[in-house]
Amino acid sequence: MSEQLKVPTMAEYTAQGKQPEVLFWVGCAGSFDDRAKKITKAFVKILNKANVDFAVLGAEESCTGDPAKRAGNEFLFQMQAVTNIEVLNAYEIKTIVTTCPHCFNTLKNEYPSLGGNYDVLHHTQFLRNLLKEGRLTIEGGQFKGKRITFHDPCYLGRANNVYEAPRELIQKLDAELIEMKSCKSRGLCCGAGGAQMFKDAEPGNKEVNIERTEQALETQPEIIAAGCPFCNTMMTDGVKNKEKEGKIAVMDVAELIANAEDL
Amino acid sequence: MMNYLPNLIFAVILVLGIGVFARNVQRLIRNIRLGKKVDASDNKAQRWKNMAKIALGQSKMVVRPIAGLLHIVVYVGFVIINIEVLEIILDGLFGTHRMFLEPLGPAVYGFLIGSFEILAVLVLVAVVFFWLRRNAIKLKRFLSAEMTGWPKNDGNIILYFEVVLMCLFLTMNATDMAFQELGSGNVVSQYIAGWFSGVDENTLHIIERSAWWLHIIGILIFLNYLYFSKHLHILLAFPNTYYGRLKPKGEFNNLEAVTKEVMMMMDPNADPFAASVDDNEDEPEKFGASDVMDLNSIQLLNAYTCTECGRCTSECPANQTGKKLSPRKIMMDTRDRLEEVGKILDSNKGEFVDDGKQLLGDYVSHEELWACTSCNACVEACPVSIDPLSIIMEMRRYLVMEQSAAPMELNNMMTNIENNGAPWPYNQMDRLNWANEK
CATH class of the missing domain: 3.40.50 (Rossmann fold)
Known part of the structure; x- marks a missing residue:
């Protein structure tokens, strides 16, 4: 049960000259909220078990800007978005999975017109795909x-x-x-x-x-x-x-x- | 000459009725164009499909089966019985009587009129149910604060209108002796005809003519009542569903004016002392909306299309839990303010003169705006593709970016995002700590 989680970062992957299959966007709640951290860990355990080649941004991740945008602060949202897109594009990210529907929506729908084009999946979609591909039972x-x-x-x-x-x-x-x-x-x-x-x-x-x-x-x-x-x-x-x-x-x-x- | 007098009177009434309506439509278009231009030239095929499915096909009405089915009866009745109006207009202009009878033949003509009569009865039944729903059953969505006074009366007036028009149509058929003798198509009116059995031929003719005239005059009055009523939806539902949102509901637009500034701030080569990129722009663009002119034309079209059914409000989580927010009221406020602005234009030769009022504050309160969870339940519920959420968001944008008037807790949240990249006061450097915690 208490096997150590394997949570590689993009920086580590890049240092080895490798590219993961998917980026796991943890989100602010998933990173800091005590209850949500359990969800993050549960998801990582499944990824580890299914041998999914994934990485996180770790300290290079920042809020997507969703709550700022919904509150009406378009400036702050776009500042966050553009900063994140710079990081994501520098790592040449193609596919993102996230356990937060707010991050999912923002990354999938609101980043493209600012230059961030990724294939974004909610973790339930990603897990269903693993199941269909037989990588997870x-x-x-x-x-x-x-x-x-x-x-x-x-x-x-x-x-x-x-x-x-x-x-x-x-x-x-x-x-x-x-x-x-x-x-x-x-x-x-x-x-x-x-x-x-x-x-x-x-x-x-x-x-x-x-x-x-x-x-x-x-x-x-x-x-x-x-x-x-x-x-x-x-x-x-x-x-x-x-x-x-x-x-x-x-x-x-x-x-x-x-x-x-x-x- | 005297023989043509009825034709002439008819033509004058018709031209007058349609003329006034055309003027109202012009005013409507002018008001809608007060909004910002918005490009909706994309995905034409999908847009036509949406219009066919949602407006013509009433697909979203039946989500609530009772109201949906009753509405379809009235809608189908309205559309189909209007074929009869075409005959009435031509008869009126040319002084003929039931001019479609001869070319179509008694069987086809009878089938048509018979269908109209059955529909007329169905419409009457549906209207009775609608009246009961609005006035006797006390349905919650018809009792909200915004549904008193004119909006409540407006809803009932339309129902009374329908009753009168349908009764006149049936009376007209019932007292038309030639039509009754034809014995084809008088499926309903033959029973009403019995009520007039004691009436002499002359009086019967006068009743028939009166019903005929009142019916067509009633329709013209109805046409001109539309502009002042929630009932505009019978026309505007079509363009509104065409221009309805095609993108995922969760996708909020990215403000271009903001993007320009953000990109400049992020560009290491940008000259911080350079003058604004848009030298030809005399004033910087306003962020968000405080009045109707700051909204876009589709949002203003939305406001005129709203028929105040209240499905949005009854699905709204804030409204369900007793908060002030009602998406329907947002739409009604937008329309009422737009009408007010339109009147200012009318009385000042098309120039807008500041009346010291605006949509935000004078119509929609801050409290309403901040109660929204942006859950899209209102957008999903609308049977004619209205998007109240986008208007709420535009006003929040104005409050936050132009007035720094967000609730304090939200300011704290935003300060946290700005400083440490999370809505809570945690360090960005600690984002991966969870991986090593037990």
């Missing part, structure tokens, strides 16, 4: 028959029409995938998007994450699966607010797979 194991509901991250689902990749992975666990009444293109936001993560909500009669957690609880899940570090935080807080943290786990799809494989 998933066995149900401990999740067999468990009731799992998937919360669609807005920036993966509605923003980029990726609905099936995470669901296919969950079904591979032999789990019972139960849909919330508003799911896929009608999925309710967790409340963190558009830079809301970093501020208090405006006055209202409820927090958005509580509303969404209630919708998730209606499906009587054993696990609420997420595909975004921010959604994960919001849903975890919601479950705690409902005092269900002992019974219901909020887990990223990568964590489900890593746990199933006993990594």
Whole structure:
């Protein structure tokens, strides 16, 4: 279990004159947030197990600029974008995988017109591809028959029409995938998007994450699966607010797979 | 000469009705053009396809099956019954009576009119349901703060209009003795005809003529009511779906003016003391939007297209949890302010005179803008491809880049990104520490 993670950096690869198959863009949450770091590690464990030739930017990575852009600060966003693009292009990056739908959306859609053209994948898409290519096998194991509901991250689902990749992975666990009444293109936001993560909500009669957690609880899940570090935080807080943290786990799809494989 | 008097009166009414409508359309186009130009010449095939599917095919209406099906009934009724209006106009101009009967023959003509009559009844039924939904059932999305006063009345007025027009159409057929004697196509009106059995021929003719005239005059009034109503969507849904967003919903545009400045700052060869690159530009471009003229033409078209159905607002996470933000209100505010600006132009020979008001602040509050999670639920929900989120983002851009008026916590977040490349105060050098933590 506690085998040392192999996390090579682009600098190391370049020093050896090699190019990895894919760059893993960790993102700010994945690098610094205690809960999100677990998702990062789970994903790396899977990459290690599948012998994926990947690298990270490490200290050369910087915020994509997503929260600045959604807050309205186009200057800061473009400064971040241009700086990141310089680094990515210097390393001649072709393919990027990321565990954060916000990074995914920004890198995929908003970098090209600033000179950054990459093939960008969300980790659930990347894992599904590994599965299809036979480089990764998933066995149900401990999740067999468990009731799992998937919360669609807005920036993966509605923003980029990726609905099936995470669901296919969950079904591979032999789990019972139960849909919330508003799911896929009608999925309710967790409340963190558009830079809301970093501020208090405006006055209202409820927090958005509580509303969404209630919708998730209606499906009587054993696990609420997420595909975004921010959604994960919001849903975890919601479950705690409902005092269900002992019974219901909020887990990223990568964590489900890593746990199933006993990594 | 006297024989031609009805034709003449008809022609005058027709020209007047269409003339006033044309003038309103002109004003509409002028107002929409107050917005910034936007290039939408790409992907023509996809755009036509979207228009056919979403506007003509009503594909997004049926996401909510009850309202969707009722709407399709009224929509199909409206479009198809208008074939009858063509006959009415030609009859009116040439002084003929049911001029399509002879060339089409009683069977085909009867089939057409019969279909119209059935549709008219279906429209009446749908309108009753719509009225109940708006006034009796108390559906949440019709009770929001922005749905009082004119918007509420407007919704009902249109329903009453439909009832009157459909009743006049059926009465016109029922009291047309020649048509009833034809016995083809009077599938519904034959039952109404029974109500007039005691009426003498002369009176019957007068009723028939009155219904005929009121029906066509009603349609012309309806046509001219459109401009003042949410009902403009019956026309604008088509261009609006054509110009609708084709890119992924998550892709927000990159401001070109910002790109120029950023590229210059990043260019080691740039002369920091050089004058602005655009010497011919007299003032620097404003970032974001504080008023309708700062938005682009598609966003302004969006505002006129909105029919205030409120699907956006009912899907909005902020609105669902009691926040002030309502995407529908953003669209209504944009339209109302644009109308206000249009009136200023009208009364000042086309010149805009600052009235001390603007969209941001006077119509849309900061609180509404900051409540948005940018989740795109409103954009997804709109049955006619309106994008309220893009307007919210433009106003946030103005608040942050022109006024430095972001909420304090967001300023902290942005300062962190600026200083250490993350929204939280962690060192960029520590970004890989997780790899070595247990």
